[in-house]
Amino acid sequence: xxxxxxxxxxxxxxxxxxxxxxxxxxxxxxxxxxxxxxxxxxxxxxxxxxxxxxxxxxxxxxxxxxxxxxxxxxxxxxxxxxxxxxxxxxxxxxxxxxxxxxxxxxxxxxxxxxxxxxxxxxxxxxxxxxxxxxxxxxxxxxxxxxxxxxxxxxxxxxxxxxxxxxxxxxxxxxxxxxxxxxxxxxxxxxxxxxxxxxxxxxxxxxxxxxxxxxxxxxxxxxxxxxxxxxxxxxxxxxxxxxxxxxxxxxxxxxxxxxxxxxxxxxxxxxxxxxxxxxxxxxxxxxxxxxxxxxxxxxxxxxxxxxx
Ligand code: AMP
Numbered sequence: 001x002x003x004x005x006x007x008x009x010x011x012x013x014x015x016x017x018x019x020x021x022x023x024x025x026x027x028x029x030x031x032x033x034x035x036x037x038x039x040x041x042x043x044x045x046x047x048x049x050x051x052x053x054x055x056x057x058x059x060x061x062x063x064x065x066x067x068x069x070x071x072x073x074x075x076x077x078x079x080x081x082x083x084x085x086x087x088x089x090x091x092x093x094x095x096x097x098x099x100x101x102x103x104x105x106x107x108x109x110x111x112x113x114x115x116x117x118x119x120x121x122x123x124x125x126x127x128x129x130x131x132x133x134x135x136x137x138x139x140x141x142x143x144x145x146x147x148x149x150x151x152x153x154x155x156x157x158x159x160x161x162x163x164x165x166x167x168x169x170x171x172x173x174x175x176x177x178x179x180x181x182x183x184x185x186x187x188x189x190x191x192x193x194x195x196x197x198x199x200x201x202x203x204x205x206x207x208x209x210x211x212x213x214x215x216x217x218x219x220x221x222x223x224x225x226x227x228x229x230x231x232x233x234x235x236x237x238x239x240x241x242x243x244x245x246x247x248x249x250x251x252x253x254x255x256x257x258x259x260x261x262x263x264x265x266x267x268x269x270x271x272x273x274x275x276x277x278x279x280x281x282x283x284x285x286x287x288x289x290x291x292x293x294x295x296x297x298x299x300x301x302x303x304x305x306x307x
């Protein structure tokens with residue numbers, strides 16, 4: 001690692017020293033360029049399991065890393081990427097204020113037994129003149145894809161780039177971002193990427209709120225109201241209705257009673273296709289996005305098809 005690569009990131013050097021000193025057991029190797037990451041991944045013991053993240057890591061991310069470790073076994077390799085991907089944020093979204101805590105993140109990775117952290121720069125990832133993007137055209141159409149145009153194009157692009165650099169045997173994603181997993185599965189299938197896409201369960205606060213790096217934006221009174229999302233979804237899992245619209249209306253009513261700033265969407269879809277449920281539907285997903293203040297929270301739940 002050349003000093004120039006680290007730039008002014010004192011945090012990075014502190015983390016690197018800690019990693020090198022091996023004081024907590026497992027050393028974490030840190031790659032800040034694609035070529036270094038590729039070199040480390042080439043030499044890594046297989047299977048190699050990748051956990052892509054945007055950093056500001058929390059217990060939800062840690063559970064993905066533990067899942068990755070189980071998949072990789074003791075002798076395989078767990079790699080985590082930490083990259084706040086500008087291509088997946090729309091204009092006016094929170095890219096510039098998205099929390100960044102690389103030193104803390106490295107600590108969490110080390111404690112979770114991660115072998116390799118890939119922390120590329122935006123400049124290297126999207127150099128001047130960059131003009132190639134990956135677009136999934138079906139699964140990404142509704143839900144977050146509708147409210148955040150270009151979001152999944154950015155996600156697919158960066159994840160395919162990560163797959164090309166790390167060549168993982170498997171990659172672990174959280175079910176909290178249900179549509180993201182579905183879109184990436186489709187992308188990997190359609191583009192013949194030889195990687196297993198694994199979905200891991202959502203980790204929650206004791207009151208049911210799904211952990212998210214964005215929860216720290218919530219004002220205390222918004223934080224107090226936000227668990228209504230989980231309560232509404234749990235209610236919908238038990239409700240006896242015949243029509244998806246009625247189920248969606250129930251969730252809307254419950255959430256609206258907690259006075260969010262806006263309900264972006266509540267939708268009931270086929271959990272496999274993310275299209276309108278039909279007679280062949282084996283499982284439903286109820287997915288929602290809700291604003292408390294300026295903070296957009298998403299969550300989902302799965303249930304049996306309606307009566
Ligand atoms: P992010 O850093 O928000 O891009 O998330 C990186 C990965 O962690 C994604 O696959 C997310 O779905 C997953 N993730 C985020 N929050 C949670 C959570 N509460 N439980 C489990 N996985 C999560």
